[in-house]
Amino acid sequence: MTSSASAAAPEHQPKGTLSGLDRYFKISERGSTVAREIRGGFATFFAMAYIIVLNPIILGSAKDMYGHQLDGGQLVTATVLTAAFSTLLMGVIGNVPIALAAGLGVNTVVALQLAPRMSWADAMGMVVLAGFVVMLLVATGLRERVMSAVPRSLRKGIAIGIGLFIMLIGLVDAGFVSRIPDAAQTTVPLTLGSGGHLMGWPVLVFVLGALLTLVLIIRRVPGAILISIVAMTVVAMIIEAVAEVPSWGLTTPKWPGNPIDTPDFGLVGEVSLFGGFEKVGILTGSLFVFTVLLSCFFDAMGTILGVGDEAKLLDKDGNLPGINKVLFVDGIAVASGGATSSSATTCFVESTAGVGEGARTGLASVVTGGLFSVALFLTPLATMVPSQAATPALLAVGFLILAGSIRDIDWNDYTLAVPAFLAMVMMPFTYSITNGIGIGFITFCVLRLAAGRGREVPVAMYAVSAVFVFYYAMPALGLT
Numbered sequence: 001m002t003s004s005a006s007a008a009a010p011e012h013q014p015k016g017t018l019s020g021l022d023r024y025f026k027i028s029e030r031g032s033t034v035a036r037e038i039r040g041g042f043a044t045f046f047a048m049a050y051i052i053v054l055n056p057i058i059l060g061s062a063k064d065m066y067g068h069q070l071d072g073g074q075l076v077t078a079t080v081l082t083a084a085f086s087t088l089l090m091g092v093i094g095n096v097p098i099a100l101a102a103g104l105g106v107n108t109v110v111a112l113q114l115a116p117r118m119s120w121a122d123a124m125g126m127v128v129l130a131g132f133v134v135m136l137l138v139a140t141g142l143r144e145r146v147m148s149a150v151p152r153s154l155r156k157g158i159a160i161g162i163g164l165f166i167m168l169i170g171l172v173d174a175g176f177v178s179r180i181p182d183a184a185q186t187t188v189p190l191t192l193g194s195g196g197h198l199m200g201w202p203v204l205v206f207v208l209g210a211l212l213t214l215v216l217i218i219r220r221v222p223g224a225i226l227i228s229i230v231a232m233t234v235v236a237m238i239i240e241a242v243a244e245v246p247s248w249g250l251t252t253p254k255w256p257g258n259p260i261d262t263p264d265f266g267l268v269g270e271v272s273l274f275g276g277f278e279k280v281g282i283l284t285g286s287l288f289v290f291t292v293l294l295s296c297f298f299d300a301m302g303t304i305l306g307v308g309d310e311a312k313l314l315d316k317d318g319n320l321p322g323i324n325k326v327l328f329v330d331g332i333a334v335a336s337g338g339a340t341s342s343s344a345t346t347c348f349v350e351s352t353a354g355v356g357e358g359a360r361t362g363l364a365s366v367v368t369g370g371l372f373s374v375a376l377f378l379t380p381l382a383t384m385v386p387s388q389a390a391t392p393a394l395l396a397v398g399f400l401i402l403a404g405s406i407r408d409i410d411w412n413d414y415t416l417a418v419p420a421f422l423a424m425v426m427m428p429f430t431y432s433i434t435n436g437i438g439i440g441f442i443t444f445c446v447l448r449l450a451a452g453r454g455r456e457v458p459v460a461m462y463a464v465s466a467v468f469v470f471y472y473a474m475p476a477l478g479l480t
Contacts, residue, residue: 021034021363022034025037025095025361025362025363026095026361027360027361027363030313030360030361031360032358032359032360032361033358034363036357036358036359036360037097037358037359037360037361037363037364037367038363038364038367039354039357039358039359040097040353040354040355040356040357040358040359040364040367041097041354041359041363041364041365041366041367041368041370041371042354042357042367042368042371043222043223043353043354043356043357043359044097044099044348044350044351044353044354044359044364044365044368045099045367045368045371045372046222046223046226046353047222047223047225047226047350047353047354048099048101048348048350048351048353049223049226049375050225050226050229050390050393051079051083051101051102051104051348052076052079052080052083052375052382053229053382053385053390054104054390054391054393054394055075055079055101055102055104055107055342055343056070056072056075056076056079056382056383057173057251057385057387057390057391058104058107058108058111058169059075059107059110059111059341059342059343060072060075061111061173061387062111062112062115062116063115063116064115064116064118064119064120064122064123065115065116065117065118065119065279066119068119068120070120070267070341071264071266071267072251072383073261073264073379073380073383074264074265074266074267074341075267075341075342076379076382076383077263077264077265077266077267077376077379078265078267078268078340078341078342079101079102079342080263080372080373080375080376080379081263081265081268081340081342081376082101082102082333082336082337082340082342082345083099083100083101083102083345083369083372084369084370084372084373084375084376085336085369086100086101086329086332086333086336086337086345086369087099087100087101087365087366087368087369087372088365088366088369088370088373089329089332089333089369090326090329090330090333090347090362090365090369091362091363091364091365091366091368091369092362092366093325093328093329093362094322094325094326094329094362094365095322095325095361095362096304096307096308096311096313096320096326096361096362096365097307097311097351097354097355097359097360097361097362097364097365098303098304098307098326098347098348098351098365099347099348099350099351099354099365099368099369100329100330100333100345100346100347100348101345101346101348101372102337102342102343102344102345102346103295103296103299103337103343103344103345103346104162104166104394104397105162105163105165105166105295105299105433106127106292106295106296106299106343106344106346107343107344108165108166108169108433109291109292109295109433109434110123110124110127110292110343110344111343112431112432113288113291113432113433113434114126114276114288114292117276117279117280117284117288118275118276118279118280119272119275119279120270120341121270121271121272121275122272122275122276122279123276124270124271124272124338124339124341124343125271125272125273125274125275125276125338126276126285126288126289126292126338127292127334127335127337127338127343127344128271128273128335128338128339129273129289129338130289130292130293130296130334130335130338130344131331131332131333131334131335131336131337131338131344132331132335133289133293134293134296134297134327134330134331134334134335135328135331135332135335137331138324138327138328138331139328141324143297143301143327149458149460149461150298150461151416151444152408152410153408153409153410153413153416153417153419153420154416154419154420154423154440154441154444155298155302156405156406156408156409156420157405157409157419157420157421157422157423157424157440158294158298158420158423158424158436158437158440159298159299159302159401159405160401160402160405160406160420160423160424161423161424161425161426161427161428161433161436161440162295162299162401162427162433163397163398163399163400163401163402163405164398164402164424164425164427164428165398165427165428165431165433165436166394166397166398166401167394167395167397167398167399167428168428168431169391169394170391170392170393170394170395170398171391171395173249173387173391173394174202174203174206174387174388174391174392175193175194175200175202175203175206175249175388176192176193176198176203176206176207177190177191177192177193178190178191178193178194200245200246201236201239201243201245202236202245202247202248202249202386202388203388205232205235205236205239205386205388205389206388206389206391206392208232208235209228209229209231209232209388209389209391209392210392210395210396212227212228212231212232212392213225213228213392213393213395213396214395214396214399216228217396217400222353222356223353224396225392225393225396225397228389228392228393229385229389229390229392229393232388232389232392233253233384233385233386233389235389236248236253236386236388236389237253237254237255237384239253240252240253240254248386248387248388249386249387249388251383251384251385251386251387252386253384253385253386253389254384255384256380256381256383256384257380258380259378259380259381260377260378260380261377261378261379261380262377263376263377263379264379267340267341267342268339268340268341269339269340270341271338271339271341276288283467283470283471283474284471284474286467287434287467287468287471288434290464290467291433291434291437292334292344294437295344295433296330296334296344296346299346299347300327300330300346300347301327303346303347303348303349303351304320304323304326304327304330304347305320306349306352307347307349307351307352307355308320310352310355310356311355311359311360312360313360330346330347333345333346334346349400349404354368414447415444415447415448415451415453416444418443418447419439419440419441419443419444419447420440422436422439422440422443423436423437423439423440424436426439426440437468438465438468438471438472441461441464441465441468442465442468442469444457444461444465445457445461445462445465
């Protein structure tokens, strides 16, 4: 036998203790190796590790109806814990190289739409309920049917709207865009910086961070977002040390001393499943759950199929074998995110970074989940990152969502294009994901009826649109 043949055996056909690992994850069967899976797991972790910083900033900046804010350190622990658990579960049960963490977009729903109307425990309870609904839909086989009820163009419009909404939040949180006070007596709601001018060191950190993030993405540098966050945090720390900065906002960039600390699990289990319905009523509460469900539902489905396609795991019909296991784990992840107060957890498109390194199996997800577990003990490092260093990621993610979805809208069919357009612009313009979805759904049904194509609209779309019409009519009917 030649030496080359024998040398290839350990990598493609592991022996001894690795043979069971190979068989369980189907590593050789999918044309991968243990080394590739490990590299892929690391790549995915570093590509999405920014969520450890970003999710606590988004949730921690909001207040519930009682004026309470969630603790930053506890949010870091909750975010990392849920990401580790969900990603490990996806690797072991779903056997796909897909990692999960708190979803960007749905966390803004929780922070800006749910929490102001109820307590944090109530809001997280609605996330748990949304997770239960996802699992129920998977168990009954309805999730894939419901998916087909919403036209692809409208789904893409919703995704883009969430991306634009995320981008606007990043600009506002960084101070790059600010609200014009009502006392100014103008109909213009926003302005550049403060009073129409960009001033101060924090804004400069955001501008440099945004440029750095976009340059790294254009250069296709792995982990571009995380690299930018780390680099600009260092810059912010230097500025804080040598200059007088009146305020950085929520987080001042100072070295915490000991970067290792015991995780604070104080938010885990702080959930009230049905308390939110007592605050806002059955209909509004149900719409909130539906909004969380929809945000997770379509984002996860698109990510799963997208990553599966890039990893060459789809069959000839474009379906992912064993997708029900993957979808069920996704439902567990949504519920677990609510149970830990880290918001709904969902599949991350950054998993494609691992696929690019050769990952094809759930072993890569096990590696990524293990790295998140280690990160549990590095909370102080995450809580020293100012929002100006982290929010450029929102700008980048918003662009990436738009770039990945805009071409998939059928702009030639106005009954699809107009609802998709309204869905995407109404989210940032009304500062509400719910409004974007509702207006998009209603417009789609109305335009299809007006075009004499009402029979092409699924019954589920009519039903959901009717609920939204009633929701918008509630104030006029004196029901709020």
